Amino acid sequence: xxxxxxxxxxxxxxxxxxxxxxxxxxxxxxxxxxxxxxxxxxxxxxxxxxxxxxxxxxxxxxxxxxxxxxxxxxxxxxxxxxxxxxxxxxxxxxxxxxxxxxxxxxxxxxxxxxxxxxxxxxxxxxxxxxxxxxxxxxxxxxxxxxxxxxxxxxxxxxxxxxxxxxxxxxxxxxxxxxxxxxxxxxxxxxxxxxxxxxxxxxxxxxxxxxxxxxxxxxxxxxxxxxxxxxxxxxxxxxxxxxxxxxxxxxxxxxxxxxxxxxxxxxxxxxxxxxxxx
Amino acid sequence: xxxxxxxxxxxxxxxxxxxxxxxxxxxxxxxxxxxxxxxxxxxxxxxxxxxxxxxxxxxxxxxxxxxxxxxxxxxxxxxxxxxxxxxxxxxxxxxxxxxxxxxxxxxxxxxxxxxxxxxxxxxxxxxxxxxxxxxxxxxxxxxxxxxxxxxxxxxxxxxxxxxxxxxxxxxxxxxxxxxxxxxxxxxxxxxxxxxxxxxxxxxxxxxx
Numbered sequence: 001x002x003x004x005x006x007x008x009x010x011x012x013x014x015x016x017x018x019x020x021x022x023x024x025x026x027x028x029x030x031x032x033x034x035x036x037x038x039x040x041x042x043x044x045x046x047x048x049x050x051x052x053x054x055x056x057x058x059x060x061x062x063x064x065x066x067x068x069x070x071x072x073x074x075x076x077x078x079x080x081x082x083x084x085x086x087x088x089x090x091x092x093x094x095x096x097x098x099x100x101x102x103x104x105x106x107x108x109x110x111x112x113x114x115x116x117x118x119x120x121x122x123x124x125x126x127x128x129x130x131x132x133x134x135x136x137x138x139x140x141x142x143x144x145x146x147x148x149x150x151x152x153x154x155x156x157x158x159x160x161x162x163x164x165x166x167x168x169x170x171x172x173x174x175x176x177x178x179x180x181x182x183x184x185x186x187x188x189x190x191x192x193x194x195x196x197x198x199x200x201x202x203x204x205x206x207x208x209x210x211x212x213x214x215x216x217x218x219x220x221x222x223x224x225x226x227x228x229x230x231x232x233x234x235x236x237x238x239x240x241x242x243x244x245x246x247x248x249x250x251x252x253x254x255x256x257x258x259x260x261x262x263x264x265x266x267x268x269x270x271x272x273x274x275x276x277x
Numbered sequence: 278x279x280x281x282x283x284x285x286x287x288x289x290x291x292x293x294x295x296x297x298x299x300x301x302x303x304x305x306x307x308x309x310x311x312x313x314x315x316x317x318x319x320x321x322x323x324x325x326x327x328x329x330x331x332x333x334x335x336x337x338x339x340x341x342x343x344x345x346x347x348x349x350x351x352x353x354x355x356x357x358x359x360x361x362x363x364x365x366x367x368x369x370x371x372x373x374x375x376x377x378x379x380x381x382x383x384x385x386x387x388x389x390x391x392x393x394x395x396x397x398x399x400x401x402x403x404x405x406x407x408x409x410x411x412x413x414x415x416x417x418x419x420x421x422x423x424x425x426x427x428x429x430x431x432x433x434x435x436x437x438x439x440x441x442x443x444x445x446x447x448x449x450x451x452x453x454x455x456x457x458x459x460x461x462x463x464x465x466x467x468x469x470x471x472x473x474x475x476x477x478x479x480x481x482x483x484x485x
Binding site: 017024026027029030031033034035036037038041042044045046055057060125129136137138139140141 | 287290291293295298301302337412414441442443446447
C-alpha cells in the first residue's frame, strides 16, 4: 500500500505540508520575520566590546549574539510553544490524528512531520535572520567568529527546546493544547526566575553549585560565565569561584541537548506505543 | 495552487516583510547628541599629524569627517590608535630619540606595513568629506600629512553619532529584498485574486 502511494515519503510530505499550512497561516510567518529583522538591529549591543579593540573577537561576537537573544528569543518560544501545543493539541482534540494514523506511514514519522514544521521550520527564520542581521551590522565580528555565534544560539536554544519537549509530553498526556501551552509558558518563566536567583546567590555568596547544576539545563549560563571570566572589560572582571573552560562550555551544551533529546524521545515513545485515542 | 509555487510565494511574502523591517530600520535617524569638534591647525612641510581625531568606535557609531586645506594634503583614516602608530615608528626608526617623530617618510613606511588597517585614504586633496562606519569594534584615527614643501593650514571638523544600524547598508538590502519578495509572491497574489473572483455569491435568495 505504501508503494501505491509513492513510498513513505509522499504521506510524510503531505503531513508536513498540512502541518506547515496550519502552523504558519498567513501572515503569521511574515509577522515573525518582520519582528526578527527589527530585533536583529534594535537589540544589538556591543557590551563586551567596551573593553576596547583589545577585547577578544570571540567575546565581542558572543556579546553581540547574546544581546539579541532577549525579545527575539521570547517570540520564538511563543511561536514554537503555540505550534507544539495548539498544532498537535488541536489535532488530538478534534481526532485529526486518528486520520493521520490511517496513513501508510509509521507513527514516529507523523510526529516527525509535525515537529519538523512546528520547531524545525520556526528555527530557520530565527537563526537565519538574526545571523544575517548581525552580519550586516558587523561583518568583521560575525564572519571570523561564526562558530561562537552559532554556539551562542545553540546554548540559548536548548532551554526553549527542553520546554517545547515538556509541552509535547504534556500535550500528548492531556490530549489538550491550551493547558500544555500555559504550563509551557509558566515553566519557561519559572526557569528564567530560577536562573536569576541562582546567579544572584552565586554572585553574593560565591557558591556556584546551583549555577553549575542549572547550566546543564541552560548552558547559556556557563557560556556567559566563560566569557565574563575571560573578559577584562570594565563590568566583567575575572572571578575566581568558577572559571569554566571552553571545553566545559561544549560539554555542558552537549549534556543539555542530551536531556532535550531524551525528553523528545519519551514523547516519540509515548506517541508511537502508548497513545490511544 | 502548486505546492512549490505556494512555498516560493511564502518565501516572497516573508522576504517582503524582512525588507519592510529593514526599510523601517534605515529610516530611524542617528542620534545628534554624539561628540564633535572643530580644530584649526598648521602642518609643517614634510610632516603629518595623527592627533586631530582618534576614537574607539563600534558598528553602531558613525563618524563624519570634514577637512579643508590651503595646500594639497594626504588624508588617511586608519583603524589603529595614534599611540600604536607612534610606538611602531619609535620601535622601528627611533634612533634620533624622538618618540613623536612626525616625519612623513616614517608614516609612509608605517602605512606600507599596515595596508589592511587603512579604512580610507585620499591623496593630494584640498577638501575631504567622509562618513565612516566601522564593521567591528576598532580604533579610528585620522592622519593628515603634508608631503609638499610648504606648510598647510588645515581646518578639521568631526562628529560621531550613534545609530541603530548603518542606514545605507540596510536601505540597500531593503531596496533589493522588497521588490524581489513581491516578484516571488506574484503567484500568491494571482491565486488570491482568482479565489475572490470564483467565490460563490451567498446570501438571501431574493427571487424566492
